[in-house]
Amino acid sequence: MTQKALKIKENDVVGSINDFLRQLLSSGKIQALLVPQSTPSKKVVYPVLIADPKKLHSDIIAPVLPVATATVVSKLTKVQPPSKPIGVVMRACQIRALVELVKLNQASLSNIIIIGVDCPGTFPINVYADFPEKKTPTHFLLETLLKKTKDADQYLRSACHVCKDPIPTNVDIVLGFYGIDLDKELIVEAHSEIGRELIKDIPLEEITDDKAREKAIKDQREMKDKQRAVFLKDKEGMKGIEKIAEFFDKCVNCHNCRQACPICYCKECLFDSAVFDAEAYKFIRRAENKGLFKLPSDALLFQLGRMNHMILSCVQCGLCEQACPNMIPLMEVFIPAAENAQKEFAYHPGKDKAEKIPMIVYREDEFLEVGEK
Amino acid sequence: MSEEKKNHSKEDFEPKIVGFLCNWCSYAGADLAGTSRIQYPPNVRIIRVMCSGSVDSMYILRALLEGADGVFVGGCHPGDCHYIDGNYKARRRMVLLENILGTLGLEKERVWLRWISASEGQKFADTMKEMTEKIRKLGPNPIAKHWNL
Ligand code: SF4
Ligand code: SF4
Ligand code: FES
Numbered sequence: 001m002t003q004k005a006l007k008i009k010e011n012d013v014v015g016s017i018n019d020f021l022r023q024l025l026s027s028g029k030i031q032a033l034l035v036p037q038s039t040p041s042k043k044v045v046y047p048v049l050i051a052d053p054k055k056l057h058s059d060i061i062a063p064v065l066p067v068a069t070a071t072v073v074s075k076l077t078k079v080q081p082p083s084k085p086i087g088v089v090m091r092a093c094q095i096r097a098l099v100e101l102v103k104l105n106q107a108s109l110s111n112i113i114i115i116g117v118d119c120p121g122t123f124p125i126n127v128y129a130d131f132p133e134k135k136t137p138t139h140f141l142l143e144t145l146l147k148k149t150k151d152a153d154q155y156l157r158s159a160c161h162v163c164k165d166p167i168p169t170n171v172d173i174v175l176g177f178y179g180i181d182l183d184k185e186l187i188v189e190a191h192s193e194i195g196r197e198l199i200k201d202i203p204l205e206e207i208t209d210d211k212a213r214e215k216a217i218k219d220q221r222e223m224k225d226k227q228r229a230v231f232l233k234d235k236e237g238m239k240g241i242e243k244i245a246e247f248f249d250k251c252v253n254c255h256n257c258r259q260a261c262p263i264c265y266c267k268e269c270l271f272d273s274a275v276f277d278a279e280a281y282k283f284i285r286r287a288e289n290k291g292l293f294k295l296p297s298d299a300l301l302f303q304l305g306r307m308n309h310m311i312l313s314c315v316q317c318g319l320c321e322q323a324c325p326n327m328i329p330l331m332e333v334f335i336p337a338a339e340n341a342q343k344e345f346a347y348h349p350g351k352d353k354a355e356k357i358p359m360i361v362y363r364e365d366e367f368l369e370v371g372e373k
Numbered sequence: 374m375s376e377e378k379k380n381h382s383k384e385d386f387e388p389k390i391v392g393f394l395c396n397w398c399s400y401a402g403a404d405l406a407g408t409s410r411i412q413y414p415p416n417v418r419i420i421r422v423m424c425s426g427s428v429d430s431m432y433i434l435r436a437l438l439e440g441a442d443g444v445f446v447g448g449c450h451p452g453d454c455h456y457i458d459g460n461y462k463a464r465r466r467m468v469l470l471e472n473i474l475g476t477l478g479l480e481k482e483r484v485w486l487r488w489i490s491a492s493e494g495q496k497f498a499d500t501m502k503e504m505t506e507k508i509r510k511l512g513p514n515p516i517a518k519h520w521n522l
Contacts, residue, residue, distance in 0.1 A: 238477075238478075239476075239477060239478025240477075240478040240479070240515075241478075241479060241515050241516050241519060242515075243478075244477050244478070244479065245519045245521060245522060248522075249521065270431065286439070289439060289440065290439075290440060290517065290518075290520045291520070292520050293520060294520055294521045294522070298438075298522075299522065300438060300522035301431070301434055301435055301438055301522070304434050304438075304473065304477075305430075305431050305434060307473055308430050308431070308434070308469065308470060308473060311469075311473065312469070333477070336476050337473055337476045337477070340472055340473075340475070340476045341469060341472045341473060341476070344468060344469070344472045345465075345468075345469075358465060358469075359462075359465060359466070359469070362458065362461040362462055362464070362465050363461075364451060364452070364461065366464075367464050367465070367468050370464050370467055370468055370471075370486060371448070371451070371460075371464055371467075371486045371487060371488050372487075372488065
């Protein structure tokens with residue numbers, strides 16, 4: 001790994017990062033850059049594919065994740081990957097999701113340069129859009145990062161509060177701000193040959209203190225682990241049909257959660273399919289079964305079915321929860337379920353491209369107690 | 374005793390079990406139990422499938438949510454699957470499903486996977502007896518009372 005420092009000019013972190021990204025794009029080594037960039041209203045930040053360096057005004061620190069970047073990269077590469085490299089700027093959870101999509105043959109990394117960003121977490125879209133503080137969310141966040149306070153924590157989405165790992169892995173380049181004086185410099189790391197090649201001609205300085213980053217990353221991970229342990233302990237009681245039925249009572253079967261999920265990729269979801277269309281007499285039969293029958297039906301079957309389909313690859317980005325119109329705190333159920341299921345199969349979604357998704361492989365000599373007794 | 378109570382008292386309750394039986398083994402095993410006149414409780418409603426590997430977890434979930442007291446999946450012994458590895462895949466799926474049910478506290482004890490070959494009529498009958506008794510002890514599936522799912 002090569003570590004360099006990007007000097008922050010005139011106290012303008014966002015501007016200095018943009019200078020760097022423009023140089024990257026102007027080098028001719030990549031044909032486009034996918035970056036998080038504000039819409040003109042400044043209310044939200046989308047992944048925007050930039051072809052002209054002059055149009056690049058990204059905000060990679062902006063604490064908002066309106067859509068799954070992994071899904072966007074899938075869209076960009078699934079039909080035919082680019083013929084020349086393009087760079088994609090992504091948060092840690094989205095890189096993990098992308099790795100899962102690659103395993104599921106829903107995305108390609110061919111000619112995709114992954115530029116990971118240290119993630120300080122994100123706010124719900126509406127909190128970001130109508131931010132209650134006097135500054136923009138980005139400036140607010142920058143200040144809390146500089147002063148090393150936890151002021152931003154109060155606004156974090158619950159998923160980000162207990163993030164599995166906010167430090168990007170499986171990347172070509174990292175733009176990092178943990179373990180560095182962000183008012184002076186930003187870390188640029190090249191993790192691959194092509195990453196090194198890309199930053200080679202961009203003026204960067206030597207790092208002043210390389211131990212500091214290692215320690216800051218460790219601290220950050222430990223803090224998240226602690227918060228997540230508290231969260232899991234707290235949700236331990238979410239058990240039994242009484243509680244589960246009540247938890248999902250507000251679920252109106254809109255399937256927005258599935259739409260927002262980077263892992264749910266099925267062209268036709270079972271739950272939108274004709275499987276659930278039936279003759280009236282079948283509905284009546286189901287009503288006769290329990291004496292009465294709620295419509296729309298099968299909301300809990302959808303939740304459990306979806307969980308069964310995606311939980312082993314769940315990267316816990318929390319976009320399902322953000323998408324729910326009825327504000328069901330889905331992570332309270334999905335994080336414990338993901339933790340337990342992934343532990344059972346010793347599987348780590350997003351960690352290693354070579355690690356096979358558990359449901360497509362088996363060993364003859366495993367789980368021997370299941371099926372026998 | 375109120376109607377409600379009566380239905381939910383454990384001793385006189387007859388569990389409803391949905392059984393997905395592989396055509397090549399457990400289904401034939403059940404058949405053999407029948408033709409050999411080996412007695413087993415009539416609580417299981419048998420659905421013949423082509424392989425334990427073709428039992429989508431969704432079938433099991435749907436049966437449980439509709440109020441089945443137990444769901445049984447019968448497949449060929451490891452190594453004997455007609456389609457080579459359907460039962461190994463079924464086993465992984467069962468591990469995942471049980472894990473999820475466990476996390477949510479939804480009584481994974483109601484879901485059984487067992488290997489029963491075409492020649493094991495006695496094992497099929499014994500397994501049905503055992504499962505019926507275990508489920509009777511567990512009592513009726515509490516999900517059956519919930520219509521708002
Ligand atoms: S889940 Fe983690 S990586 Fe994803 S947005 Fe939140 S803090 Fe960032
Ligand atoms: S987004 Fe919310 S209401 Fe819609 S299907 Fe998902 S959990 Fe149900
Ligand atoms: S054919 Fe019987 S389990 Fe596959």
